[in-house]
Amino acid sequence: MTGGTAPGSFARSLLRTKPVDRIVSEGGAGEGGELERSLGLLQLTSISVGATLGTGIFVVLGEAVPLAGPAVVLSFVLAAVTALFSALSYAELAGTIPVAGSSYSYAYATLGELVAWVCGWCLLLEYAVSVSAVSVGWGSYLNAFFDAAFGFTVPAALSSPPGEGGIVNVPAVAVVVLAAFLLLRGASESATANTVMVFLKIGVLLFFCAVAFTAFRSRNLAPFAPMGWAGLSAAGSRVFFSYIGFDAASTAGEEARNPRRDLPMAIVVSLVVVTAVYVLVALAAVGAMHWTEFDISGSEASLARVLDEATGRTWPSVVLSMGAVIAISSVVLTVMYGQTRILFAMSRDGLIPRVFQKVGPRRRVPVANTVIVALFISVLAAVIPLGRLVDATSIGTLFAFALVGVGVIVLRRTRPDLPRGFRVPLFPVTPLLGVGFCGYLMAGLGGVTWAVFALWTLAGLVAYFLYGHRRSRLAAGNRGRGSP
Template identity: 80%
Template sequence: MTARPAGGGGPPDAGGFARSLLRTKPVDRIVAEGGRGTGGELRRTMGLLQLTLFSVGATLGTGIFVVLGSAVPLAGPAVVASFVLAAVTALFSALSYAELAGTIPVSGSSYSYAYATLGELVAWVCGWCLLLEYGVSVSAVAVGWGAYLSAFFDTTLGFTIPAELADPPGGGGIVNVPAIVVVALAAFLLLRGASETAAANTVMVFLKIGVLLFFCAVAFAAFRSGNLSGFAPMGWAGISAAGSKVFFSYIGFDAASTAGEEARNPRRDLPLAIMLSLAIVTVVYVLVGLAAVGAMHWTRFGGADSEASLANVLDAATGAAWPSAVLSVGAVIAIASVVLTVMYGQTRILFAMSRDGLVPPVFQRVSPRRSVPVANTVIVAAFIGLLAGFVPLGRLVDATSIGTLFAFALVGLGVIVLRRTRPDLPRGFRVPLYPVTPLIGVALCVYLMVGLGGITWLVFLLWGLLGLVAYFAYGRRHSRLGRADA
């Protein structure tokens, strides 16, 4: 009997197959390849301010404009404490992101961190989940932009966008034109270049923070201390329930980590941007929450118009229509900023996955003139635009939350693995109280994942199975790391 030569045509041994799925990409190689794509390189143009506002832009969106209406009835005036509780929960994941962003400053965010620490298959699943999270969530946000734009037109001009042009098929319309328009505008800015994108986002973030501070000024003028009596009518259980409700308003603080290859000083600035953005968003949320429950008694929140809770507060405080119109402008700007920054993040994660060979090479082609992945951006914009314009997303949007939590948990695990395997690496930031902090972050993510509904889990598992099919059909066969190890 002739022995089969190594590397012959027979089936690979099970051990070798398992090792190929768990192969990690060396950090030094990941960093060395940073910024390079086919045809050109990404340009390092972003400083600390732009990076911080990227994360603020991705986080400070629709959540604060609609979340109070459903959170206040759960906690009463103690919703302020719920925002702090949610911020502390997000902080554990943010600290882990800050360490890995300062250690592996590349565009792939949690995908690249998982590749360096937990292996290729885990990294693929993470990247695949991010594609669902980014693609579906930004489509849903674009749909919301159309609703707020229509409300603004109705309030200020007495004009309502016809339902046929403001809703997708199955939702009462033919095509959601405003959603496609905002995606196209975001794509136009992204194609102009990273510095132009950052400049536009900076303007939008300052405008929407200004609108929210305007809300606080008006609401605090009508503040009544008696509205805070019986501060926590539902006790800790109510604060905790409302905290879970508002937690997802904090998702987006990691956006700066997708700009690792376009930051001028990534090891220093990426960790700072992540932590500063979380602090800024927390302060804004607490101020808005305190102003709202101080100006209007908490029992008046909720009901059929809960999504217009901030507008209701302004109406109660002033009795005039113009403050609500100003708030609508803020909502339109806030949502446009989220569309821009999340689309940016998706193009950069696809760029990193393509450079590793796990998705087709078209996604890493960089324009020498603009230093942006042009084809990547056009494909992403077309996909998101079609999804937002023609598909009623419904409850699929809720399933994006589980992908986010999954990525957060992997980042916490990645910190622990990299501390053990590469303690020598230069780190721009170190998680305090290691390993307790990342472990708490992982536990909190798992806890929130377990609490999500059955449909959310079903969509997550089906999407994961589809991702495994895609990996074994394409990614594993074209993996640059796999070819290098062959």
């Protein structure tokens, strides 16, 4: 059904769902070839940890502490609880529908094409903007490393966006280009490089804790919550950005060797690891430096500044900054990977142009897709300040996570017969709590963020009705794999 003139027919076309069996059977196939199944449990877990760990601690902590004071530690816990409910829902759907589209594909199977499109459109915002934000933070740590080790920095005109004293952020563009190069080498090669960077990242953060705890002062934790619950909650909305990425493993559903078993486990294990590290590092940071010294200016390299202030020496921040430069690269790499795979799935469904599903015959990766994504992200990273990027990412992610919780409930009702590698405990309470927490944190974001989100959604709806609705392959039935 493609719509027709009758209002009822048109409405039904917006709510058409794609059968799970069809989604799974199409897995891996793109125009010109198939994605390669080469990823095991360690690599999948590393993708999730790599996409998550570091984003908030290395980049956002300095902006969250002034909102909540030492209670930022509990803000990370609040965000973790929200992420946990969503992670459990992701784990069930990833083991049931192991494909590249992540929550976009899950929504297509449960809530209909229009909702799936909006979800996929929000994921584009989430992934592209989060990579841009992390790239900005990467540039800040690169400057911190250059300053501490060699006594010079990249000029502000070439390392800051317009409005913050610069013209273009060249380091942010450089790390995006580097990640694109690795992705074009192949999924297995990218995953191997990411695994190495993940272990390095964990080592760097443990090093930070070891040094910062030597300067720990209990008086720095008083008053613990100077801004009260409102501040703690506001910081929780901000640092939820730190948990974006655990769903990246679900985008590898068509390149995992044993997706029904490994995807759920990778998602849950990665969230546990990330939460433990975040809480430990946040506690060490606010214990070593009074919360009032965390200001917005220069917050992108906040951990390096904590070590400088706490120890009075330069070598700890040199080590941290060098490690952060390498470790944050894994976030850029894995989140870009996730975005290209979601675009791959949307293109295969006919909702966006076919160029995004073309697979290179040699490396078996979506080449044109990766190049286009890298160009788009580079522009965002070069000219947009960090704070706007963080909030825009959080609201798009929370919306997508809420849809995943609803999708679990719908699929349990409509297809209880499907094999599931993992089942959400305490159903339906757990997914409902996930939806509720996501809504609560969305409410804590500012009016400007909501305005950006509304405009982005409106632009997505226009794109869908002008292109996707008419070209949907689901609407074309079984007329073949070509676009209608």
